[in-house]
Amino acid sequence: xxxxxxxxxxxxxxxxxxxxxxxxxxxxxxxxxxxxxxxxxxxxxxxxxxxxxxxxxxxxxxxxxxxxxxxxxxxxxxxxxxxxxxxxxxxxxxxxxxxxxxxxxxxxxxxxxxxxxxxxxxxxxxxxxxxxxxxxxxxxxxxxxxxxxxxxxxxxxxxxxxxxxxxxxxxxxxxxxxxxxxxxxxxxxxxxxxxxxxxxxxxxxxxxxxxxxxxxxxxxxxxxxxxxxxxxxxxxxxxxxxxxxxxxxxxxx
Numbered sequence: 001x002x003x004x005x006x007x008x009x010x011x012x013x014x015x016x017x018x019x020x021x022x023x024x025x026x027x028x029x030x031x032x033x034x035x036x037x038x039x040x041x042x043x044x045x046x047x048x049x050x051x052x053x054x055x056x057x058x059x060x061x062x063x064x065x066x067x068x069x070x071x072x073x074x075x076x077x078x079x080x081x082x083x084x085x086x087x088x089x090x091x092x093x094x095x096x097x098x099x100x101x102x103x104x105x106x107x108x109x110x111x112x113x114x115x116x117x118x119x120x121x122x123x124x125x126x127x128x129x130x131x132x133x134x135x136x137x138x139x140x141x142x143x144x145x146x147x148x149x150x151x152x153x154x155x156x157x158x159x160x161x162x163x164x165x166x167x168x169x170x171x172x173x174x175x176x177x178x179x180x181x182x183x184x185x186x187x188x189x190x191x192x193x194x195x196x197x198x199x200x201x202x203x204x205x206x207x208x209x210x211x212x213x214x215x216x217x218x219x220x221x222x223x224x225x226x227x228x229x230x231x232x233x234x235x236x237x238x239x240x241x242x243x244x245x246x247x248x249x250x251x252x253x
Contacts, residue, residue: 007068015075019043022079042090043078049094 023040026032054071061067077085098105 004068007072010072011068011075014072015047019047019079039084039086043086046078046086046089046094047075 019040023044026036026040064070074085077083078089079086
């Protein structure tokens with residue numbers, strides 16, 4: 001594990017960092033040497049081809065012992081001043097293969113570009129439609145949530161109002177029932193006549209010299225008889241007249 005980490009670190013430094021710095025110095029010279037610039041261009045072409053192919057080759061041959069060390073040695077072989085294997089690899093291995101299939105590679109690249117643009121346009125349209133539908137769904141969801149909240153608030157208000165109305169109706173019914181109960185008692189107290197004796201007895205003693213009379217007048221159903229009252233008044237007047245007559249004519253002793 002440690003050896004693999006050291007190997008990868010050395011590949012980054014010796015395969016990319018140091019050649020990039022040397023290429024920078026070559027480009028920044030006052031008099032650019034074409035051969036030296038050509039050398040570094042060939043080097044970066046080979047490194048790019050290796051980076052593409054090693055993604056697939058690592059699956060099949062990475063189990064070989066000293067695989068990382070062999071890649072590091074090959075990278076150093078390419079740019080080392082005494083070997084300069086870049087020229088040999090480029091002129092013998094890479095250039096003949098690429099020159100042979102250059103037209104086919106160009107045609108494939110053009111087709112890939114056209115397909116890539118079509119694919120980008122398709123996915124762009126699809127993403128735009130998806131984003132539009134998602135945006136509309138989000139708006140609908142937010143509108144539904146706000147409607148639910150408002151409907152809940154209105155339903156709660158309606159329930160409260162209904163409860164208040166029911167309470168008011170109950171209070172009104174209780175008040176009306178209490179008024180109904182108290183009203184008959186008041187009416188009965190108003191309509192009830194004053195207590196009168198069921199039997200009114202009027203005893204009047206009429207003292208007469210020969211035959212005293214006892215007059216009794218009895219009322220029926222709590223109401224005195226008017227005829228009996230008149231008879232009683234006339235008898236009392238007669239008795240008073242007789243008393244006056246006696247006083248005016250005293251008896252002789």
